[in-house]
Amino acid sequence: MSKKPKSAADKRVGAAAARSVSTKATKSQTVPPPAKAKPPTPPKGVASKSAAPEAKRKSVAPPAPKASLPSRPTVPAGPRPKTTKIAEIAERLAERDAAEAARPKPEPANSGAKAVDARGSSAREQAKAERVRAIAEAATREAKNTYWGTEPDAPLADLRISAAAEAATVAPPKSAAKESADADEEIWSDDPVPSALVHEEGSRLTRGFHGDQQRAAADFGSSQSLLSTDYYFRQYGAHGLRNLSAEVDDFGFDPHVDEKLRPVLDLVSQKYFRVELVGAENLPAVGRALMVANRGGTLPWDGLVLRSALRNARPELSPVRWLAEDSVIHYPFMGVVMNRLGAVRACPENAERLLSQDRLVAVFPEGAQGSRKLFRDRYRLQRFGRGGYVKLALKLGVPIFPTAIIGAEDTNPVLHRSRLLGRFFGSDTVPITATFPWFGLAGLLPAPVRWRIAIGEPIDLSSYGPDAADDALVVHRLNEQIRASLQALVDDSKSARGSSLFG
Amino acid sequence: MTQRDLAGIVRTPSGDRTTRSVALTGVRTFLGRSLLKLLEEDDSVRRLVVIDSDSPATAGAKLRSYAVDRAQPSAPARIAEILAAENVDTLFHLGFLESPTRNVVWAHELESVGTLHVLNACRERPVQKLVLGSSSALYGPHFDNPNFLSESHPLRGLASVPFLNDKIDAERQLEAYARDHRDASVSVLRFAPLLGPTVDNYVTRWLTQGVVPTLLGYDPLIQFVHEVDALAALKLTLDRDVSGVFNIVGDGVLPMSTVVKLLGQRSLPVPHFVAEGVLDLLWKTGAARVPAPMLRFLRYVCVADGAKAKRELGFSPGYTTREAVLELGATLRLREARLLTESYA
Numbered sequence: 031m032s033k034k035p036k037s038a039a040d041k042r043v044g045a046a047a048a049r050s051v052s053t054k055a056t057k058s059q060t061v062p063p064p065a066k067a068k069p070p071t072p073p074k075g076v077a078s079k080s081a082a083p084e085a086k087r088k089s090v091a092p093p094a095p096k097a098s099l100p101s102r103p104t105v106p107a108g109p110r111p112k113t114t115k116i117a118e119i120a121e122r123l124a125e126r127d128a129a130e131a132a133r134p135k136p137e138p139a140n141s142g143a144k145a146v147d148a149r150g151s152s153a154r155e156q157a158k159a160e161r162v163r164a165i166a167e168a169a170t171r172e173a174k175n176t177y178w179g180t181e182p183d184a185p186l187a188d189l190r191i192s193a194a195a196e197a198a199t200v201a202p203p204k205s206a207a208k209e210s211a212d213a214d215e216e217i218w219s220d221d222p223v224p225s226a227l228v229h230e231e232g233s234r235l236t237r238g239f240h241g242d243q244q245r246a247a248a249d250f251g252s253s254q255s256l257l258s259t260d261y262y263f264r265q266y267g268a269h270g271l272r273n274l275s276a277e278v279d280d281f282g283f284d285p286h287v288d289e290k291l292r293p294v295l296d297l298v299s300q301k302y303f304r305v306e307l308v309g310a311e312n313l314p315a316v317g318r319a320l321m322v323a324n325r326g327g328t329l330p331w332d333g334l335v336l337r338s339a340l341r342n343a344r345p346e347l348s349p350v351r352w353l354a355e356d357s358v359i360h361y362p363f364m365g366v367v368m369n370r371l372g373a374v375r376a377c378p379e380n381a382e383r384l385l386s387q388d389r390l391v392a393v394f395p396e397g398a399q400g401s402r403k404l405f406r407d408r409y410r411l412q413r414f415g416r417g418g419y420v421k422l423a424l425k426l427g428v429p430i431f432p433t434a435i436i437g438a439e440d441t442n443p444v445l446h447r448s449r450l451l452g453r454f455f456g457s458d459t460v461p462i463t464a465t466f467p468w469f470g471l472a473g474l475l476p477a478p479v480r481w482r483i484a485i486g487e488p489i490d491l492s493s494y495g496p497d498a499a500d501d502a503l504v505v506h507r508l509n510e511q512i513r514a515s516l517q518a519l520v521d522d523s524k525s526a527r528g529s530s531l532f533g
Numbered sequence: 534m535t536q537r538d539l540a541g542i543v544r545t546p547s548g549d550r551t552t553r554s555v556a557l558t559g560v561r562t563f564l565g566r567s568l569l570k571l572l573e574e575d576d577s578v579r580r581l582v583v584i585d586s587d588s589p590a591t592a593g594a595k596l597r598s599y600a601v602d603r604a605q606p607s608a609p610a611r612i613a614e615i616l617a618a619e620n621v622d623t624l625f626h627l628g629f630l631e632s633p634t635r636n637v638v639w640a641h642e643l644e645s646v647g648t649l650h651v652l653n654a655c656r657e658r659p660v661q662k663l664v665l666g667s668s669s670a671l672y673g674p675h676f677d678n679p680n681f682l683s684e685s686h687p688l689r690g691l692a693s694v695p696f697l698n699d700k701i702d703a704e705r706q707l708e709a710y711a712r713d714h715r716d717a718s719v720s721v722l723r724f725a726p727l728l729g730p731t732v733d734n735y736v737t738r739w740l741t742q743g744v745v746p747t748l749l750g751y752d753p754l755i756q757f758v759h760e761v762d763a764l765a766a767l768k769l770t771l772d773r774d775v776s777g778v779f780n781i782v783g784d785g786v787l788p789m790s791t792v793v794k795l796l797g798q799r800s801l802p803v804p805h806f807v808a809e810g811v812l813d814l815l816w817k818t819g820a821a822r823v824p825a826p827m828l829r830f831l832r833y834v835c836v837a838d839g840a841k842a843k844r845e846l847g848f849s850p851g852y853t854t855r856e857a858v859l860e861l862g863a864t865l866r867l868r869e870a871r872l873l874t875e876s877y878a
Binding site: 280281282284360362363365374378379380383 | 751
């Protein structure tokens with residue numbers, strides 16, 4: 031367990047190192063031949079600024095003029111003076127034409143279309159300038175619009191691709207933010223592709239790499255946001271923090287774990303349990319709220335399904351935190367996972383702290399009595415403890431939302447609770463269901479029953495005032511009232527659900 | 534006659550502020566030796582009096598060191614004599630063991646009886662301010678702990694762990710003393726486990742041994758306080774006119790597994806029923822640093838709520854729990870590269 035992540039990380043780091051060392055060597059093999067009918071996706075990737083960094087790198091890499099250009103004899107080495115990009119491309123096309131026509135002296139590298147115009151001495155030069163302009167316009171048009179539909183001819187293909195990439199990158203007038211985004215992308219792409227070719231005024235490379243970095247750093251704030259996440263993973267992946275966000279909240283909720291398990295929970299609650307949530311609009315968008323629900327089921331599915339259903343129905347709400355009894359929260363593995371997903375040990379101090387932080391809290395006042403219910407007692411509310419939640423609601427002025435959870439008590443129909451087996455396993459009792467313990471742990475799989483969660487109208491206790499929390503009689507009376515209203519909601523929801531398995 | 538200014542710092546008229554005489558016990562503990570160095574540079578302290586069986590490793594111009602064995606029956610009279618002779622107004626009682634020891638008899642004499650003798654000396658010759666350095670571990674890891682333990686929560690320790698129970702006894706004695714001496718400022722600082730570049734205790738040793746044993750299936754939330762913040766809290770009790778019990782903790786909590794990973798260590802998850810037997814054996818043979826019952830710290834949450842210290846003491850920790858862990862991790866890397874050699878003095 032401790033060895034595995036390290037070796038995997040090593041492999042990854044090693045792979046990354048190998049990739050960066052042999053970029054050029056592998057590129058010539060991996061890059062598809064430029065003359066293919068459907069070239070890779072440079073302009074698209076470059077144009078969309080919000081794409082993932084890996085996608086960006088991939089999309090920038092394939093045109094690879096760096097790899098293909100040295101084979102072209104007409105490209106001069108060294109930095110070029112300021113010329114417009116299109117003119118430069120056109121000029122190169124012209125050079126190619128000139129070579130084909132076996133002219134003795136092609137145009138010198140540093141003369142653009144304007145320079146040709148300014149010179150304009152002979153008719154030959156004029157004609158050539160015209161041609162250059164026409165080719166340039168055609169290239170631009172092609173790059174901008176019709177590039178995908180055309181079949182580029184073989185020798186020009188890579189040049190045109192790079193031209194298209196350039197046009198897509200450079201053509202729209204850039205705002206500062208866009209430029210910095212470009213710079214960011216450029217710095218962290220494996221090869222600074224098109225910019226090696228083009229030196230336009232105002233282009234980032236004329237200002238130099240370091241100036242760019244500084245500017246990007248100034249724009250993005252910290253080095254953490256400047257460097258890609260991928261870089262951190264490559265570099266520091268050995269710490270094995272990939273699967274954890276290194277920060278949890280006060281009560282152990284880990285957003286990263288929550289996000290990772292979300293598809294699983296959604297699958298269970300939406301597809302397997304086919305949960306139906308009604309009354310979610312009753313919950314306030316902000317501020318504290320206390321949901322009081324019936325507890326049921328041998329395994330604590332209710333909190334998880336409630337979380338999943340509420341997140342899908344009201345994504346803007348803060349994650350619901352539900353209070354779980356000790357036997358759940360201290361159970362090996364399960365307790366840890368439940369805690370990272372939002373369960374908190376049920377006790378008055380925790381509930382008070384959660385509510386005073388203005389969170390959405392779900393309590394199951396039946397407690398362990400609720401989870402011990404037999405199948406024949408399902409959806410009959412047990413006693414509501416000492417009414418600790420009523421005291422809290424009175425003290426903090428929190429509205430109470432009765433919440434009926436139909437389905438949890440059908441998942442594992444407990445026919446009998448065996449004290450004898452309980453003594454053997456060191457627990458109070460062991461539930462006997464139709465499948466457990468006969469089929470081992472597989473017998474604990476929940477039945478695919480339909481769920482219905484109904485959130486009732488809020489019960490406002492603020493008229494009693496915070497002092498009523500110390501009045502045992504008031505607390506008891508309110509406790510019984512809330513229990514009765516929840517029982518009514520449970521009964522209604524149960525009949526509204528209809529058949530537990532079908533429908 | 535003292536009065537408080539807006540910042541809560543004690544100002545006494547007629548320049549009385551610079552005539553403070555501070556006594557310390559436990560100068561060989563991390564907090565004791567660090568506070569000694571801190572107060573040596575503090576202009577508001579005129580005299581530093583060390584009352585300990587050990588003499589401090591550093592000496593400054595203000596220091597007066599008295600060798601006293603606090604466990605001896607003659608200790609109260611001797612300490613009272615010193616307090617009177619040096620005109621001590623503030624006493625920091627920090628003489629508690631930082632790590633468990635197998636010599637439980639000696640530990641009991643030192644912590645429980647030693648505190649009794651110190652308090653008896655203070656009864657004989659009262660001081661204005663008495664500060665006890667304690668630990669949030671005294672709440673004990675229990676399955677029914679709330680996620681955040683307030684100062685009013687009972688100290689339950691762990692059954693048959695004298696390392697915790699002797700300190701609880703010392704706190705109870707101090708509570709009784711505070712009841713009898715309402716005019717004196719008596720405060721208790723319950724520190725979360727100290728973490729930092731130079732502190733060395735059983736927690737830092739456990740976290741930095743390369744392979745960190747944990748309990749399979751359990752991943753409790755834990756909390757630390759950076760050593761600098763702990764010292765700042767001690768200094769605050771000296772500067773401000775407060776009394777009461779305060780939890781001194783860093784902000785935030787981290788799961789145990791995250792702490793181990795942040796430190797670049799490997800965790801070795803062991804089933805708890807195996808771990809207890811093995812650790813018990815190791816403890817009895819002298820190979821382990823902690824007794825077996827303390828494994829419960831790896832199983833149940835024991836996290837203190839630092840809100841009261843922020844509110845009443847004005848303590849605002851500079852390091853969160855996470856930052857304290859990262860600081861220790863950075864120190865580890867420097868140690869590995871032999872760029873850092875600490876001398877605990």
